[in-house]
Amino acid sequence: MFDVIVRNGLVVDGSGEKAFKGDVAVKDGLIAAVGEVSGPARREIDAGGRVIAPGFIDPHTHFDVQLLWDGAARPALEHGVTCIVPGNCSLSLAPLKAADRPKVVGMFQQIEEMPPEAFTQAFDWSWEDFAGYRDAIARNLSINVAPLVGHSVIRLWVMGEAAQQRTATPAEIAAMQDLLRECLAAGAVGLSTSFVDLDEHGRPVPSRFADFAELDALSAVLGEFGRMLQCVPEFYDVDITIARIDQLSELSLKHAIPTTFSPVFDNTSTPDNAPRILARVEEQFARGARVWPQMQTRPIDISFSLLRPSLFFARLPRWVRVLRQPLEARLHSLNDPDTVAKMVEDLGPDGGRKMMGGLIVRGGDAAPAEMVGRTLGEIAAERGQVPAQALIDISLAHGLDVAFLAADMGHEDTDRIGPMLAHPLVHIGASDGGAHIASFSTYGDTGYLFSEFVRKSGRLSLEHAVRKITAETADIWGLKGRGRLTPGHAADIVVFDPATIDRAEERPVFDMPGEGMRYVRDARGVDAVLVNGEVAYLGGAYTDAKSGVVCV
């Protein structure tokens, strides 16, 4: 007797091999049989017309805090994601001494944009060491978690204040090695570090004060476990990024570890960057190094409000001058009819139709509900105004707290991005799930992979796309027994409609502690998600299953 049989689907097993019609049977949390399966099961799921695939793995997330009250990392799970890697970019919630919590909370708020209540009310902060954090999340998991430990918190534990002041002494480096060893033994899947991130005071995070000797010593410990080094290089400068690729490659070769870095974008203003990065990656792989560039599937949107000056207006000198003033003076200018008339005039005869008409009014701020999701062009026409005037008036009417979104402003050229995502050395990831929550949605990149790159442009086959975010990810990270529909592997399974799987429109929700706001995207076309053999999501609803584990 099987526990579950998913029947009559198109089996895309993660290997990249051609899909075939069949069933997938589950017993004791594992895949028990794949193909034509006879025999009874306690539960059957009809997958007629649907794909049966291994659950997706998201290798770059910041769900560290959310997991403490939401073991499904919503809405990641409903998109078919059955395993997430938190603890990226040098930051994790352990190991962390109680006295250092405020510092790290500040750093987390900087990247996650979580409200303070998330740290003060939503969970009982009982641990200091990595095993304690692991146990705290493990009680409540519906999704699998493969956690990284952050270099910045390891440094802070050993060096205290000095972690953000200087390089480490040999004794401190040895202590960091011991601490990292303890974390890896307790279930960390690697170490994350950053050369870019800042704390809430604009100071470099602790990992940025490390010298090469420190990184080398920590990588040696990773080598003892064969574990991953994740890194955020100075991505704003492609030459430095390439130097970091070389550095990561040396560490990979010397210590026999995999390394990965992100973000890697393709923007039309810097069309040589991504190809140069990939060319260097190819050279380093040819030497035997493992240095995986992570690339996201989704395009980048620009969003802004008049509360803070944005470079969106950089071609409009008067706008820049007005918006760079302190708030009071800015409001004064925006309320002055002569100034505003000149600002509008600066847009030329179309009044900003071309530049601003396509802007979308976002919710989650003071924007009135009837405007949310609509274009400024439409709203302006209704008001009998030109878009530039409407932008100013709408903003003024709501204390400037109305956000506007310019969609697809970067990493948006499917004909360029598609071949890169299909590249055998490009690791699809970098979703940043659970980060920047009040700025934009970081969920549903897997749905977008299928809708844009499989269905719409045909840049990847269904089998290839599935492999890229399942078996390949498991192999890159050394996650054993996951990422494939093979007997004996964990029964992490997603059932989806290949004709409709997608991410829905971005929308604001107020489901963070203290009714904090975040942007999310719902899943489309995902019928069922099984985690370690239990149905965690079905027919549009989460179940009570708590079958997620901390996996290694």
Next chain:
Amino acid sequence: MSGPAEAVIAGAEIAAGHDGSAELVLRLRYPNGGQGVVVLEADKGLELMAACGAAHLDELAGHSWRKLLEGTCST
């Protein structure tokens, strides 16, 4: 006063940053003819424009790369 030749800003454009804000992409030209690109986040980009007295993106061209340092130091 004519000093030694040094890198200058050759051009500037706006691009989407990974955190959803608009960023400034600067093209630098070095005395040896080489080109480089550097990306500044919103605040730094606006500071640079102010430091160069540039009202418009196109007015950044020709300024010394040293304005980048001024820009990042001013408030």
